[in-house]
Amino acid sequence: MTMELESVPGVGAKTAEALGSLDDAERALTEGDVATLARAPGISEGRAARIARAAIQTRHDDHGDFLATDRTREIYREILGHLQDRTVTDDAAARLRTLYPSAAESRIREVRAFTREALSRDPDPAVLDALDGVEPLESPGDVRVRDRCLVTGDAERYAQAREAIPEVSVEVVEDTRQLAELARSYATVIVLDEEFAGVDVEGDVRVQPDALDRPEAVVPERTLSFFAANREPLQAAIAVHRAADLEPPCELEPLESALAMLDEDGTPRGDGELDRLATAVDDLDAAVSTAESVANDHLREAIEERDVTIEGTDLLSLVERGAGVDSLLSRELADEYDAAVAAAREHLIDALELTDTESIARRAFPDEPTYPVEHTEEVVSRLREELTTARDRRATRLKRELASDLAAFRSAADDLVDAALDLDVELAVARFADDFDCTLPAIDALDTPENASPPPEPDVPGDGGVAIEGGRSPLLDVPFEAVEPVDYHVSGVALLSGVNSGGKTSTLDLIALVVVLAHMGLPVPAEAARVTRIDELHYYAKTQGTLDAGAFESTLREFGDLVTGVAEDRETLVLVDELESITEPGASANIMAGILEALSARGATAVFVSHLAGEIRDVASIDIAVDGIEAIGLDDGELLVDRSPVKGTLARSTPELIVEKLAADGDGFYERLLEKFED
C-alpha cells in the first residue's frame, strides 16, 4: 500500500505515511477524491490536489508542463474558479481540481468522455437542492461497548480480537473459574475458543469461534453509529438519486426505511412495542399511585353513600375481638371493595398498556379488603423487573436486526454519496457550458473514433494551429451578454495588430482560454473551435514599462530558452502581448522578428500582439502573417471596432484614423500627414 503511494511523484515517505492513515487512500487517489486526501494529517487541500493530479499524470505518462508561464496558470485558475462557482458541495469543488490541461491524449480523451456525459445532465433545481445536504461520509470514532467482552485463552487470537473489534474489552482466561467470574461482571461474554463449548457457566456466555469474522454481529453499535452519524448525507444522496434519476447502487426504499428507524444517537426508533415497554417502565410508579387513588376515591364515595346498619351485639363483639374497620369493610362493603380494586387494576393495565404482564399487574392490589387501598410493593417490583427485561431484550433484538439490515448497505452507502458528489462535478461542467454557450472543440491529432466526425469544423489549415468561431471569453471585464463574438484562425507564426483597446489582449486571452479548456477535455465558449493538441502553452502578458538592463536580459533569456530550450519534439503554442514595451522600439522590432523566425523554424504556433507589426515584418527575413483588429470608424470620439481580427491586414492605428478624419475636411496639412501614414 505505502509502496503504491510512494510511486506517485512528489509523495515521499512522510506524505505516504500521512495518506496511509486514511482508510481508503488508494481509492481516493484513483478517483481524484481531493477532499478525502486532504483529510490526511498535515495535507492541505492544495497539496492533496497536486498529489491527485500527479497520480493522474503518472497514469497517463503526462509531463505536466502544459501551463508553462504565470499568465497561463492565471488563466487556468480563473477557469477553475468559474467551474467551482457552479458546484453545490465543497467536496465537488475540491474534486474539480483534478481537471487540468494535459498534454496526454489519453487523459484528454478520458475527460472528454466524462464531459459528454456531463453535458447530457440537466441541472434541475430539485437536484441542486438535494445536493446541498450531501457531504462525504464520516467514520465516527470507535464506540465503547461495556456490557460485552470477548474471551480467549490464546495470545495470538487475543491480538487479533483487539484489532478486529476494538469496541469491546478482550480478556484472557485460563479456566472455567475465570470465565464464570467474567460472566458475572458482563451481561454477555463471547468466547472465541472452541474448547469452551459446552462449559456450564451461569450467565449469558456464548461460544462463537467465528465472531471475529462478523464484527458487526458482536457490536451492532459499530454499524448503527456509522449510519446514525451519516444519516443526513445519506438521505440527501438518496434524494439526489431520485431527483436526477441516477441508477442507484442499491435499492433505495429499504435503506431509507432502515435509516428512518435510526435515532441520532444510534438507537432504533419508531418501534411501537419498544416505545410501549419503555414508557411502561418509566410510568410504572406514577400509574400505580394513580391506580391507588382511583380505588380509594371509588371506595370513599361508596362508603359515603352507604348507611351501614350494625346490630349493637355485633358491634360489641367486633370491638371485643379487637377487629378493625377492615373486617367491617369485608363484611359490609365487600362488593364495593371488589369494584374499587377492579377499577385500580384496570387503570394500571390501561395506563401502561400492559399485555403479557397483565396477570402480575392484577396482583399488585390485594384481594383482602383494606382501607385505604394499597399496592403490594413486591408485586410492583416484579412487574418492573419483567417490563425492564422485556424492554431491554426488545431493544437488543431491534439493534441487532437494524444493524444487520444496515450492514448490507455499508459499501453501497459510499457509492451512493460518491455518485452524488460526482454528479455535482458533472453539473458544474454542464452549467459552465450552458452559462457560457460552450461547445466541445475538435482536437487535431486526437485520433479517436469519437473525434472522427467532429462538430461543425472551422476552416483551419491542416498544419495545426487554433481556429475559433464565435468565441466569447467569460474572462472579459464586461458582462458575458455584452461580449461580442470573435472569429480568429491562426496557424504558424502571426503578428496581431490593432487599434488601442481594440481587443488584442482579449483575443490572446480567448485563444489561451480555448486551448486550456480544450486540453482539460472541457467544452469551450465558442460556436465552434478546432485546436491542435500541444504539449506546452507559453503566454507572456504585457510587461509594465521599459525594463532595466538586468530585467531586460533575463526576459531575453526566457525567450532564448523558449526557442532553444524547449525540446524540439514538444508542440508549443506561444502567445506574447506587446513585448516591445521591454525596450526601445527599434531594438524591440529586431528582437521580436528574431524570436518569431526561430519559432517558425521549429514549427511552433505563435501570436505576437504588437503595435510594431509593420516594423517587425519589415526587418524579418521570413514572411510573417500580420492580422489586424480594425476600427470601422469613429463615433463621437469613440472607436467602433470589429473585434474579429482580419487576416493579412495591418490594422490602422488610432492616430491614423484621427488624421484621416481631419483630412476628410480638405485641409492640406492633414492630407500630407495622412500620406506619410500610407507610405
Ligand SMILES: Nc1ncnc2c1ncn2[C@@H]1O[C@H](COP(=O)(O)OP(=O)(O)OP(=O)(O)O)[C@@H](O)[C@H]1O
Ligand atoms: N469581444 C469583446 N466584446 C466586448 N468587449 C470587448 C471585447 N474585446 C475587448 N473588449 C473591451 O475592450 C477592452 C480593451 O480590450 P483589450 O485590452 O483586449 O484591448 P487591446 O487591443 O489589447 O488594447 P491595448 O492596445 O491598449 O493593449 C476590454 O477591456 C473590453 O472591455
